[in-house]
Amino acid sequence: TVVIAITFTKASEMGMNPGDDNPFEKILVFLGFSARTQVLNGQIWLLVSNTFLHFSLLHLAGNMVTLIYIGSIIESKVGKWNYLFLYLFTGIIASMVSVMWRDEQIGAGASGAIFGLFGIFLALLSTNFYERNVRRAMLISTVIFLALNINPFGEGIDHAAHFGGLVSGYIFGFIVYAGLTHKNSSVKKYGIAVAGMVVVGVFVFGGIMSAPQYDNKKFRQLKNASEDISHTLHKCFYGYDNITPYQRLYILEHEALPAIKKYRAIANEFTRLTLPENKKREAGFRSKIILVHSNYYTLLYREYKEKDPVKYRPAISKATEKINALRYEWGDALTDEE
Structure with missing residues (x-):
């Protein structure tokens, strides 16, 4: 599983606070980093592009190591196209939650989508999708991993994106289970993608309509x-x-x-x-x-x-x-x- 991530290392500190009229803000947004004002004004493609961008090489490397692990598990079960859709779906929702929750900081990184993939895996482990003995072992290790990595008190971390990704992933996990176990071949092939597009579309539209434009x-x-x-x-x-x-x-x-x-x-x-x-x-x-x-x-x-x-x-x-x-x-x- 490979995701191409573009790094803009110089902006790791300066790009995080556009509220300070930072000269890097326009460059970052032009490159595809997510920003609350721009997204709420209709630049919704930033919700996608920011999931392939990182603030530093260390940020990139940490996410890629984790993505290779969880991505290989999910892709082996759902197929490459469903995996790509699920990465994008959970990444978009995670980014939208970040936009709605945060003030005006620049956002980027694959971590929201990665937490989304863990949410999917967690949901599948709570069904009979995996064998019983496998479910227990993997469930324990996954819960431990999430407990260690979700720290709501850490600074410089987009907690909103992480929680948004995890929760949306858990919901998508049941959509995945329903699609892959359905008797109809068309539902098996296209159900996850179609249902995901509907969920993402409704969530993003609702988020943009409900989130206030801050002055x-x-x-x-x-x-x-x-x-x-x-x-x-x-x-x-x-x-x-x-x-x-x-x-x-x-x-x-x-x-x-x-x-x-x-x-x-x-x-x-x-x-x-x-x-x-x-x-x-x-x-x-x-x-x-x-x-x-x-x-x-x-x-x-x-x-x-x-x-x-x-x-x-x-x-x-x-x-x-x-x-x-x-x-x-x-x-x-x-x-x-x-």
Whole structure:
């Protein structure tokens, strides 16, 4: 059993986080690596191509060794064409589960399909497809292998693809059993392929229709814009040491006040974004902090313009306390996530 796998070693680290506007992202997607946004926008062929691509030679070698083992077992029972279809079917579903589950990382590798083949084997071992004495020995070794290789806590591993492949493979295993043991010769010959295409088609269509399109790029743009405005406001109120009060007031009215208006608009935009849960919480905290921060600078402006160091001080102090409380709460939320 041979699967041709193309390796793009240089991208092993840099290609994993397209959310950082990585220059390798477009190259990787062009080569066939899977990416959530592109797949949900209709580039569904990436669900197939990524199963023949790997991030490093070590990634490739590890998968090929395992694929030769499980592939030879499955192919010997189902035939080369059914084996190829099953590899693709489970690989596509594994990739789709990864796209639906993950945020925006680039995905690639044969491991989802490999886990799918193990799922098929596991299903067949739970039927009378194999002799009883063979079933027990192979079932034990397969379960041990899967237990050792499915680690939901490891980093840099596409757990969603592994679980998606394993579960879909287990389901396909019963389709394989039904097809190979059917009395009708046409069902035996074409049943697995036809049934698999239907299952994959329905799953991919349903996944694309149900998976939300995350506004990750817009989130990063707003985040950068809000930080720039925050620096601008700090400079307007606390910078420019060698200027007159009149010049300061001019800067506040012509630079700071328009910036505060943009700042508030950004806060409102944060709340309208569709984001993964962790970024949704971050956007919520950023929105609240920006609104209080905007109020804080507005009060400082009024205090400076009216030359009244008493009137607005309580409200300014209260705004400062609220900003610190929100930042503290945000820090606790980040700690809980870790």
